[in-house]
Amino acid sequence: MNRNIQTFIGCDDEYEESEIVIFGAPFDGTTSYRPGTRFASSHMRNESYGIETYSPYLDLDLTDFKIFDGGDLELPFGNTERVIGIIEDYVAKLIEDNKIPFMIGGEHLVTLGAVRSISKYYPKLHIIHFDAHMDLRDEYIGEKLSHGTVMRRCWEIVGDNKIFQFGIRSGDRTEFYWSKGHLYTNKFNFEGIEKLEEELKDKPIYLTIDLDVLDPSEFPATGTPEAGGVSFKELLFAINKLSKLNIVGLDIVELSPPYDLSGISTALACKLVRELLLILNLNKI
Numbered sequence: 001m002n003r004n005i006q007t008f009i010g011c012d013d014e015y016e017e018s019e020i021v022i023f024g025a026p027f028d029g030t031t032s033y034r035p036g037t038r039f040a041s042s043h044m045r046n047e048s049y050g051i052e053t054y055s056p057y058l059d060l061d062l063t064d065f066k067i068f069d070g071g072d073l074e075l076p077f078g079n080t081e082r083v084i085g086i087i088e089d090y091v092a093k094l095i096e097d098n099k100i101p102f103m104i105g106g107e108h109l110v111t112l113g114a115v116r117s118i119s120k121y122y123p124k125l126h127i128i129h130f131d132a133h134m135d136l137r138d139e140y141i142g143e144k145l146s147h148g149t150v151m152r153r154c155w156e157i158v159g160d161n162k163i164f165q166f167g168i169r170s171g172d173r174t175e176f177y178w179s180k181g182h183l184y185t186n187k188f189n190f191e192g193i194e195k196l197e198e199e200l201k202d203k204p205i206y207l208t209i210d211l212d213v214l215d216p217s218e219f220p221a222t223g224t225p226e227a228g229g230v231s232f233k234e235l236l237f238a239i240n241k242l243s244k245l246n247i248v249g250l251d252i253v254e255l256s257p258p259y260d261l262s263g264i265s266t267a268l269a270c271k272l273v274r275e276l277l278l279i280l281n282l283n284k285i
Contacts, residue, residue, distance in 0.1 A: 001068070022273070024073065037256045050267060070090075125157075130166050147254075208253070209239075209253070221257055
């Protein structure tokens with residue numbers, strides 16, 4: 001493993017000594033509306049130097065911990081299954097080396113590669129999913145592999161009552177009807193998220209955050225903006241409620257920098273990454 005030449009701020013430690021590995025999955029080959037998420041990880045590395053390594057929210061600093069930036073995966077165009085396989089293999093290597101994988105998408109379908117891999121090592125894996133959209137379609141325009149089907153594919157791996165969705169405010173009617181009895185969905189906000197601390201205690205957790213869970217007035221740079229979302233403060237509150245859980249892998253996806261030339265959305269995403277990296281280290285203090 002070679003450290004990326006340009007790293008996310010505070011993530012320039014050596015691979016062998018790091019417990020967390022952050023890496024990019026620059027893929028948006030199934031995006032159904034506005035493409036551009038393939039540029040997210042590179043933009044975030046550039047813009048991360050506009051924030052501090054210190055978090056006044058947590059009174060912690062990224063420089064207090066060992067974090068490795070593995071750069072971006074080289075993902076081919078036109079072969080979605082191979083893209084998922086490359087992500088799966090990379091995450092498997094990280095898990096075998098006792099690292100926590102932190103993936104920056106890319107569109108939401110990249111989550112499937114990580115879940116496929118992690119579920120093999122953690123057969124009781126549960127998924128916490130923040131999103132505006134359910135992503136539970138069985139197929140989209142005839143395709144089983146799509147950012148609109150990703151959580152349905154993940155459900156096929158982990159099974160019933162293992163996925164917990166929050167912030168949902170959009171989807172096909174059939175998705176909402178199908179979800180009942182298969183997974184937990186909290187519409188519109190994070191109400192009840194504090195109950196997960198006890199309900200999922202000691203269970204392995206994969207956390208996936210689609211950034212369009214945020215209201216587009218705060219976060220316009222996404223492929224499918226959906227009005228009525230949560231605020232950044234509400235999102236910070238929610239992730240802090242997960243700090244005591246056993247998070248074995250996570251991702252943030254669906255930042256599309258071309259749709260916010262001001263860079264405000266990218267700055268927000270960078271700050272969120274910082275907070276998530278520090279929260280992963282809370283249980284080690």
